[in-house]
Amino acid sequence: MAYNLLKGKRGIIFGALDENSIAWKTAEQVHAEGGSFVLTNAPIAMRMGQINELANKTNSEIIPADATNLEDLENLISKSMEILGGKLDFVLHSIGMSVNVRKGKAYTDQNYSFTHKGWDVSAGSFHKVMQVIYQKDAMNEWGSIVALTYMAAQRVFPDYNDMADNKAYLESIARSFGYFFGRDKNVRVNTISQSPTPTTAGQGVKGFDGFIAYAEKMSPLGNATALDCANYTVAMFSDLTKRVTLQNLYNDGGFSNMGVSNEVMETFMK
Numbered sequence: 392m393a394y395n396l397l398k399g400k401r402g403i404i405f406g407a408l409d410e411n412s413i414a415w416k417t418a419e420q421v422h423a424e425g426g427s428f429v430l431t432n433a434p435i436a437m438r439m440g441q442i443n444e445l446a447n448k449t450n451s452e453i454i455p456a457d458a459t460n461l462e463d464l465e466n467l468i469s470k471s472m473e474i475l476g477g478k479l480d481f482v483l484h485s486i487g488m489s490v491n492v493r494k495g496k497a498y499t500d501q502n503y504s505f506t507h508k509g510w511d512v513s514a515g516s517f518h519k520v521m522q523v524i525y526q527k528d529a530m531n532e533w534g535s536i537v538a539l540t541y542m543a544a545q546r547v548f549p550d551y552n553d554m555a556d557n558k559a560y561l562e563s564i565a566r567s568f569g570y571f572f573g574r575d576k577n578v579r580v581n582t583i584s585q586s587p588t589p590t591t592a593g594q595g596v597k598g599f600d601g602f603i604a605y606a607e608k609m610s611p612l613g614n615a616t617a618l619d620c621a622n623y624t625v626a627m628f629s630d631l632t633k634r635v636t637l638q639n640l641y642n643d644g645g646f647s648n649m650g651v652s653n654e655v656m657e658t659f660m661k
């Protein structure tokens with residue numbers, strides 16, 4: 392059901408790779424709520440066939456940009472305002488990648504050039520995106536910026552590897568930059584901490600199947616899906632959440648406040 396929550400609002404959505412991506416679902420939901428946007432992804436990661444399909448479905452244009460590259464970001468922000476016909480009301484940062492995870496390097500045996508690259512893609516890029524937007528004064532007042540994160544920033548999940556540290560950094564950037572965006576431009580900045588979700592990035596984590604099944608059993612409402620995350624993001628982009636800022640918001644079926652559930656206990660009582 393659509394409520395026209397984003398009617399007349401304009402933005403940029405980073406990170407739609409395929410139909411499982413959280414950003415893909417978000418693009419569909421934002422479109423259904425009346426928002427218009429530019430889609431962007433890293434030129435090397437972009438699967439043109441698939442992202443074209445999303446662009447057609449949502450009447451949007453695609454501008455390739457590596458989110459670690461300032462020139463790409465400057466071009467993206469300027470062109471997006473031209474295409475959309477004005478400043479932005481919302482931005483979704485839905486980007487994450489660990490080279491150590493991809494190459495099977497353990498947390499205790501990192502290759503630090505991989506660590507640095509993963510940090511730049513997963514956390515540093517959020518600062519870069521916001522700095523370019525801030526300096527170009529590209530957000531409308533009462534706009535909303537959201538990045539996606541995971542609870543490994545607060546608690547230990549061994550196989551999440553260096554992504555845990557990247558997410559802690561990402562969440563800190565949201566608070567630090569959110570202060571300046573709030574004070575100077577009346578723009579809010581938040582992170583949404585999402586349940587494990589079967590996407591390309593999610594499934595790259597070792598032992599993901601066990602991970603997602605455990606979270607499902609621990610959460611009183613079960614795991615939040617990519618669609619649930621998309622809907623929460625729509626709410627955060629809408630005018631109904633105008634003074635929510637500097638927050639890390641859990642969209643996880645209650646997992647983050649659980650100690651143990653009856654269902655998980657049962658597996659130890661046999």
Ligand SMILES: NC(=O)c1ccc[n+]([C@@H]2O[C@H](COP(=O)([O-])OP(=O)(O)OC[C@H]3O[C@@H](n4cnc5c(N)ncnc54)[C@H](O)[C@@H]3O)[C@@H](O)[C@H]2O)c1
Pocket residue numbers: 405406407408409411412413414432433436437456457458459484485486487488512539540541584585586587588589590591592593594
């Ligand atoms: N899937 C999960 O379990 C889960 C849980 C919590 C949070 N998240 C977060 O959600 C976000 C989206 O991930 P997803 O699960 O939808 O997976 P996904 O693989 O569909 O999306 C990750 C995106 O990052 C993009 N990307 C990588 N390097 C880039 C670069 N240099 N510049 C621009 N884009 C780049 C990829 O092309 C891809 O589109 C990530 O921040 C992820 O950490 C995912």
